[in-house]
Amino acid sequence: MDTIFAVSSGAPPAAIAVLRISGARAFAAVQQLAGNVPAPRHAVLRTLRDAAGEPLDQALVLCFPGPRSATGEDLAELHLHGGRAVVRAVEAALAELPELRAAEAGEFTRRALLHGRLDLSEAEGLGDLLMAETEAQRRAAIRSAGGAVRRHAEDWTNRLLGLAARIEAELDHGDEDDVAGADPLPALRTAAAALGSDIAAVAARPPVERLRDGLCVALGGPPNAGKSTLFNALAERDAAIVSPIAGTTRDRIEIPVVREGIAWLLIDTAGLAEETDDPIEAIGVARARDALAEADLLLWLGDDAPPLHPCALWVHARADVEGRAPAQADQLVVSVREGRGLDTLWRRMADAASELLPPPDLVALNARQRSWCNAAADALARASLLDDPLLFAEELRAARRALDAITGRAGVEDVLDALFGKFCIGK
Numbered sequence: 001m002d003t004i005f006a007v008s009s010g011a012p013p014a015a016i017a018v019l020r021i022s023g024a025r026a027f028a029a030v031q032q033l034a035g036n037v038p039a040p041r042h043a044v045l046r047t048l049r050d051a052a053g054e055p056l057d058q059a060l061v062l063c064f065p066g067p068r069s070a071t072g073e074d075l076a077e078l079h080l081h082g083g084r085a086v087v088r089a090v091e092a093a094l095a096e097l098p099e100l101r102a103a104e105a106g107e108f109t110r111r112a113l114l115h116g117r118l119d120l121s122e123a124e125g126l127g128d129l130l131m132a133e134t135e136a137q138r139r140a141a142i143r144s145a146g147g148a149v150r151r152h153a154e155d156w157t158n159r160l161l162g163l164a165a166r167i168e169a170e171l172d173h174g175d176e177d178d179v180a181g182a183d184p185l186p187a188l189r190t191a192a193a194a195l196g197s198d199i200a201a202v203a204a205r206p207p208v209e210r211l212r213d214g215l216c217v218a219l220g221g222p223p224n225a226g227k228s229t230l231f232n233a234l235a236e237r238d239a240a241i242v243s244p245i246a247g248t249t250r251d252r253i254e255i256p257v258v259r260e261g262i263a264w265l266l267i268d269t270a271g272l273a274e275e276t277d278d279p280i281e282a283i284g285v286a287r288a289r290d291a292l293a294e295a296d297l298l299l300w301l302g303d304d305a306p307p308l309h310p311c312a313l314w315v316h317a318r319a320d321v322e323g324r325a326p327a328q329a330d331q332l333v334v335s336v337r338e339g340r341g342l343d344t345l346w347r348r349m350a351d352a353a354s355e356l357l358p359p360p361d362l363v364a365l366n367a368r369q370r371s372w373c374n375a376a377a378d379a380l381a382r383a384s385l386l387d388d389p390l391l392f393a394e395e396l397r398a399a400r401r402a403l404d405a406i407t408g409r410a411g412v413e414d415v416l417d418a419l420f421g422k423f424c425i426g427k
């Protein structure tokens with residue numbers, strides 16, 4: 001495997017640029033540039049020189065011998081002056097050395113995963129941490145990066161292994177006459193059902209995507225209800241066209257917004273026209289219906305009660321318009337023109353969000369982790385109904401494979417490229 005290097009701090013110019021080198025030839029590279037290799041985990045000041053002996057920079061040099069390093073390999077850090085030319089010159093000198101090359105996005109973390117320094121759920125948490133923009137996102141990501149998902153998976157795996165050991169013993173010795181005692185299968189089936197429902201309960205928690213990508217809030221209602229006007233007011237910018245002409249909004253428009261410490265994805269939709277001859281408008285209406293159905297939270301601006309939705313707020317928009325029908329008791333009265341009701345609406349949205357987002361003190365799973373949890377829970381549920389110890393053992397093995405996939409111990413090659421492609425170079 002090549003030895004890789006990259007600037008791991010922010011883009012130059014900056015006061016300091018931290019350049020990391022990881023791999024079998026990391027310390028040879030330090031030796032070449034700095035003249036010698038400092039003692040492990042001791043920061044020393046060295047003049048770095050190119051192959052001709054010309055000084056490149058004065059740098060703080062640190063060496064972390066593997067496997068007790070961030071990547072699990074020999075790892076060196078050069079704390080350079082963060083000017084562009086300095087960084088470029090040191091990178092050029094490193095690139096000249098045999099078996100050294102610039103790192104790809106996420107390659108340091110990928111090596112850490114490869115060498116067991118962290119598991120897949122922790123790497124996913126780290127990816128989310130790098131992208132976190134709100135406090136809630138940061139808190140959830142730091143929990144995953146710190147191993148909370150891994151610890152759940154390990155705890156479940158340990159319980160599973162306990163069951164597996166007992167059923168394997170039964171399979172090996174169950175037909176021997178000298179083994180006294182009752183048939184252990186009923187107790188094992190009960191334990192498998194309990195473990196399956198524990199796993200399913202965690203998988204049923206609100207998904208971390210709502211925190212990470214924003215809680216989807218769709219504005220829906222008939223044409224001319226004031227959706228785009230309210231959308232612009234919530235987004236605090238003129239994102240959607242507003243006009244008195246019914247059917248102005250034809251497609252869904254999405255705007256990410258951070259408010260009340262929560263990331264929201266606001267979605268404006270075409271008005272739900274009863275009938276239309278316009279094929280484009282018909283497509284817009286179909287898309288609007290999909291957006292409303294899929295939204296985590298529906299803001300309904302119709303005068304009729306909202307359509308069936310797990311979480312809807314009913315808004316009486318354009319409240320200042322003369323001759324407007326009075327609001328129903330459970331409607332939120334809003335007039336964008338008069339700036340009325342918007343703060344209350346945000347508050348009600350935040351109240352709804354507290355039900356829809358992962359609770360701050362509990363582990364939340366992403367879609368990949370959820371689907372493996374559900375696969376494990378399903379296998380355990382099936383096992384709990386089986387009378388045949390052989391089939392029971394087979395379902396436990398299926399559950400084990402699913403739990404292993406959560407932490408990246410099995411069958412996850414395809415997700416690695418997708419995950420690490422999102423990381424920055426030098427991470």
Ligand SMILES: Nc1nc2c(ncn2[C@@H]2O[C@H](COP(=O)(O)OP(=O)(O)OP(=O)(O)O)[C@@H](O)[C@H]2O)c(=O)[nH]1
Binds near residue numbers: 222225246270320
């Ligand atoms: N007086 C008053 N007029 C409003 C208010 N909100 C929207 N309007 C007007 O109502 C008309 C329709 O508003 P839009 O925001 O375009 O309505 P829409 O629901 O997005 O309409 P479609 O694109 O047809 O679905 C426009 O003329 C707006 O200026 C309000 O709070 N008060």
